[in-house]
Amino acid sequence: MSDEGQQHDHWLCVDPPLGFGGVKWDGLDTLRAADYGPALELVRRVGFRYVAYGQVQQLTEAAARSIRNTAAELGLAPTWVHSVVLGSEAPEAYARYRAAQPVCARIAAALGAGVLVDHTLAGGTAPDLQRDVDRLGASADEAARFGLTLGVENVSSADPGYTRQVVDALNRPDVGCVLDTGHAALAGVAPQDAARILGRRIVATHLQDTFGETDDHLPPGLGHLDWNAILSVLDEVGYRGPLVLEIGGAKPRRSVAELRDIGLEKALVLGHRYLTYIVRQLYESKGLEGRAVHALAARQA
Ligand SMILES: [Zn+2]
Secondary structure (H helix, E strand, O other), rough: OOOOOOOOOOOOOOOOOEEEEEHHHHHHHOOOHHHHHHHHHHHEEEEOOOOEEEOOOOHHHHHHHHHHHHHHHOOOOEEEEEOOOOOOOOOHHHHHHHHHHHHHHHHHHHHHHEEEEOOOOOOOOOOOOOHHHHHHHHHHHHHHHHHOOEEEEEOOOOHHHHHHHHHHHHOOOOOEEEEEHHHHOOOOOOHHHHHHHHHHEEEEEEEEOOOOOOOOOOOOOOOOOOOOHHHHHHHHHHOOOOOOEEOOOOOOOOOOOHHHHHOOOHHHHHHHHHHHHHHHHHHOOOOOOOOOOOHHHHOOO
């Protein structure tokens, strides 16, 4: 059975629209813009159809446009870009964040992304609603100047309910939530429960597996998370965007030493194949084969 060549309005299909979010690119972010080419070719070769980026503030707009073109030639559509994140409340950290955030927004737009990902305070500091709402509101204004939606990601130091609270307080159509499955688990909330808490606010996904001890960013299927449950809830709450794996080949602090450097190619293949398998199981269990479909890719562009 194959539905190759068909287009979908839903990731729940035989050939799900999976993406790779290259937050670290195994160090590629420190290389020249031209070095993105081989990485993007690998992403396409494994079978991904979407791509996302982090650490973009060092790129020029021209380099970003060139990366966007390379990705487009490979058939990879851009999804989200990770902004710089605020790691502490120190005034100098805030000043650095404030200066870098509009740069990230400009580069994200040049890369063709639709969502700029940000965090509530990323460190261990206690949640402070007014502080996060004020800062992220200013960031949403900057993102909006470039036509971007601001996605507020749940972090490992706070309950996903807090992320929802911040986004609800901002209450604007160009601000939503980003579900990070590993962060939810580290915050003590099963990611399927986090998906339900964030619900229809979810505008982007960071799908990554973990053993629940450190922020492993492992391919789905290699950790303890229940991917059948996670994807079921994502479907139920109405998420219709691409499924983006935020994973890497190397991660020096992974809980399981043998998985600290499994290599990007292997990580991509394992994550892609396992999620495809899970999505197909769900698709078939819901009796959805043969239903009318439309172009997800066109809507995302
Ligand atoms: Zn994330």
